Amino acid sequence: MEKNQNQITLDKNDLIQFEPVLQKFLREIFLFTSHSLYFPQAIPNQVKGNEQLKPILEKDRLLLPLVFKNNFLGLFVARDVDPAQIKSLLPYLVTMTSLCLDKLYLYKTSITDPLTALFNHNFLQKTIEDEIELILANITLGPNSSLDASLNGYSATFGIILIDLDRFHVINDNFGYEFGDKVLRRIGEELKKLCPEKSVLARIEGDTFALFYPHSSPRKCIKLAKKLKTNISNLIFSYPLSDEQVSVCASFGIVNFPEDIFGPQFQKTATELTHILVEKAKRTLDAAKRNGGNQVYSFGQILSQGGLVLKTLPLGRLILNLSKYVDAREGQRFLVWSQKTGSVEAELNKPGNHYPLIPKGEIAIIEVQDEVSIAEILFLNDPARSVEPGDRLTLIEDGDIVDQGGLGTAKNTKKDLLTGLYSFRDFLATWNRVKESESLMSMALVRIDELKKGKSGIQGEKLVQELSLIARKIFPEKTLGGRYSLNCLIFYLPNVDRKHALDLALEITTQAQAKFGLNLGIGLASYPFLNFSPSHLLDNCRKALDHALFLDPPKVACFDSISLNISADRLFAHGDIYQAMEEYKLSLAADENNNLARNSLGICYARLGHLGLAKQLFQEIISCEPENLMARYNYACACLKLDELVEAEKSFLQCLQLDPEHSFSLFRLGQIEENKGHLGKAWEYYQKAQQTKDGRGLAPRHLARLAHKKGEQEKAREYLHQALVYNPKDAYALNLLARIYLESGDDPEVAETLARQSVSLKPDIASFWEVLAQSLQAQGKTEQARKARSRMTV
Structure with missing residues (x-):
């Protein structure tokens, strides 16, 4: 053995x-x-x-x-x-x-897997949970948001890559578990060799591995996963008894934080978010395997191109493979493509395909469950081409209008006998025909939190029926009603303005709570509003419902500046900074006094390098809110980046007048003095920062830098170890500690370890690569040192 x-x-x-x-x-x-x-x-x-x-x-x-x-x-x-x-x-x-x-x-x-010597599942879970706790407060824009993310050392983003070997049981069955264990160990070694420093690689069970990849974007995760996939496929294993050559391939599922966390999920604890992320990674991996294996799938691809029809039901209902764990939501719409068609994109890009593929039709989700979702057919382009199990789905993005030709010609729309409401399909068909005839209108999405028993003892469809009766009595006679999903109703209110719609919605929540103990969330949207057309009502209504679900009871929100803010924050968290900016601008157009949106827009401009515009926005906030600490701090940071040092210093001092323990202002003032060569004054600012709650863990790195400049190497070393206990991923502390090890003539191998970790976290800083090169040169690794120096110019 x-x-x-x-x-x-x-x-x-x-x-x-x-x-x-x-x-x-x-x-x-x-x-x-x-x-x-x-x-x-x-x-x-x-x-x-x-x-x-x-x-x-x-x-x-x-x-x-x-x-x-x-x-x-x-x-x-x-x-x-x-x-x-x-x-x-x-x-x-x-x-x-x-x-x-x-x-x-x-x-x-x-915390170690005994077979591969990688980390185990429990350590991976704890690592993810700790990272979420550290960055959770910094991921969402808002009144306390800062454009200055450089002090705390966190990028507020990471990825989880789940790796599962395809058909590995065949190796165990044909060659035995001892040989299978040898293969697993070798693959673990290969993965570890290729994974970045400071990442955490774990074997979580059987032939499944997981990688926690800090400071990574979806693009970086996909790039790394493809590299790992190729290297695993290239490995050849020889079975000693017969000299048979064996190879394996793997499927990859990727989830990113915060890009793949949606709305109310941000309100969960770090432990709950960890479970949500791991579950999403598993669902993504499942999608990669269902689509043939040896694939790299990111979480966003499941909804956009990983949906499948699992089963057809009577009355145009379907069961889909999409569930709440892939962020499927009621009302989401999909184009249906024949199962005989491979990848839709691949088919469209084939040479000689001059005509676009025609989808079978369009469907909408009406209920989302733990494992699957239920959808209904909105329309078919050709009734002779029925939807079948195995058909593939393509998500229709919010804001895209339902095909009016497909729905507008429907003549056989019928109301449900139980509730007196249209199906979602028939609602859309009817609404498409009548909406253009009105110059004033509103729409409402009325959502029941749960369909469990209310205080009256009734539950399920009976609750929906009672809610429908309440709404139909309160809304005007010409109101058009439909079933948006199993627990959500949709209403079109012609000739009803915003204020009237809001009053009616509040009355519905009051009566539903009093009669049946129902907790409702109601999102409203009205036309005219800004430059939106009637066709935008449904999308705006969805955003208003997302807004409402954040509120304390009564959870009623009418699409407004705050709704746009929430939508923009979500886009920002997903990395879509340009679309987020458009939403923030609309938010300001709706309410020019919304300094929440103004602050967030300023941060977006600063992220894109438009510091002058960012500074102007922060200045506008200060002019009407002189005691807005974060706006003043952001203004000071913009001045600092524009090299307007006098104005920056003045503004940081004004921040301290508002809050004497504002640690970030103390750090910035310390850095200004340090750059002037006034090390004594800088030391005082950093020590003051260390006495504050927020600065306690951040100050040692800055104190270490000053101690190093003064030649006090041992003191610098002690401060750096304090900094790394607080934040083991502090790239600047790791790099300086590596430099001190080299300068002190200590073990260069340790310096190399520290330097590799720093360049992994901050690969764009040329001086970090130079320290790595020096540590390699000190060990006689000339060629590796040369390669490290070549990265300085990349």
Whole structure:
């Protein structure tokens, strides 16, 4: 039997990676205020004992040798210790330290997959949860949003790539599990070799791996996944008993945060969001496998091109493979394509295809469940071409108008006997025929939170029937009503203005709550409004309903400036900054006093490099809200980036007048003084920032930089270790620590590890690549050093 080559050990890199855990264990033995790790190339003479290495106490500093299984790993340097306490512990410190390293080894074992020596499922979950907790407050634009994301070191985005080997059971069945384990170990090694520094690669079960990829966009995740897919496909395994050559391929499912989180999901806890993301990644992986395997699928592709008809039902109903975990929503519409057609895009792009493919028709989702959704056929282009199981779906984006030729000619529209309402199809058909005849109109989406029993004891369709009766009594006689979905009704109100529609909606919520204990959400939209046409009513109504669901009861919202803000924030979170800007501009057109939108628009302009426009918007907010701290801070940052240093400094000081503990202003003032060469004043600002709640974890990096400039290397090292305990992904702290290791003549291998992590997090900073090149050169890796330097000019 082949020996498992992936034995779990403890080395220098583990001390760096698990430094916060080691610090916690040692703090249980003795007290210290700061610490650093030291990796000399040779064991220092002062810690050499007769038979074993010994700790050294120098006034209030303790040098603690770290030895695991007779291997010297490095020194833990603790500062501000209590000499009396340490002297009493000196005879036992070696044993206690050894026990701490044993605990660290057990901790590593508990988070490591024993077969591949990769991380396990539990560690991956905890990593994702911790990252979400750190960035959750920074992902949504709003009154406290800042264009300055450079201080905290977080990009507020990451990806999860789920990797599953296709038909791997065939290898186990044909060649045995021992050979299958060998293949898994080799693939784990290949994946680890290709994954970026600071990513977390785990084997979560069987032949399924997962990669947590920090600071990554959907595009970067797709690029990496395709590279991994190619390398896995190129691996060849030889079965020793018969010399058979075996290869494998894999499917990839990608989900990104925050791009793939929708609306109310942002209100979930970090733990709940972690489960949502992992489940979405699994659904994405399933879609890749269903579409033939050996595919790379991102989450957004499931709705746009991964939908399938699973089953047809009577009365034009369908069961789809789409569910709530892929963000399917009631009312979403899809074009249906024949199962005999492959990829629609591929067919359209084939040479010789001069005529567009014709879809079978259009469908709309009416109910979303945990595993599937139910849809109804809106129309068919050719009644002879029926929808069949296996037919593929293409999402119709919000705002696109339903084909009026397909619906407008329907003559056999009928109302449901139970509720007196049209089906969604017949509602749209009727609305398309009548909407152009009115110059004033409104629309309402009335959604029941749940179809469970109300306080009256009735439930399900009976609740919908009662709600329909309430609405029909309150809305005007000429109101057109329909079933938008199983728990949502849609109403078209001709000749009803915005105010009247709002009053009617509030009355419906009051009566529904009083009679049946129903919790409703109602989204309203009216025409005319801005430059929208009647055809935009339905899309605007959906946005108003999203707005309403954020409110406390009564959850009623009429499409307005705030609705546009919420929609724009969602677009911004999904990375569609240009479309988000259009929504913010519309929001300001609807309400010129909406400084929430003005602040967010300014941030968008700044992200695109239009700092002058951004500065002007922030200045407009300040002129009407002089005490708006974030607008003033954003204004100061824009001035700083425009090199208007006097105005920037003045504005940061004004921020401190509004809030003396505004840590980010303290940091920026410190950097201004540092750039002037006034290190003493800069030190004062950074120390003040360290005393604030928000600045406690961020200040050590800046203090370390000043200490390094002053030549106080040991102090700089201690501050950097504090910074990395707070944020292990602080690229600037990692890079400076690597430089200090090189300058001090310490182990260049450790410097290389730190430098690789920094360039992985910030590959665009040329000086980071130079430090990596120097660490490689120090080890005689000339060719690798040359390649690192070549990246400086890319």
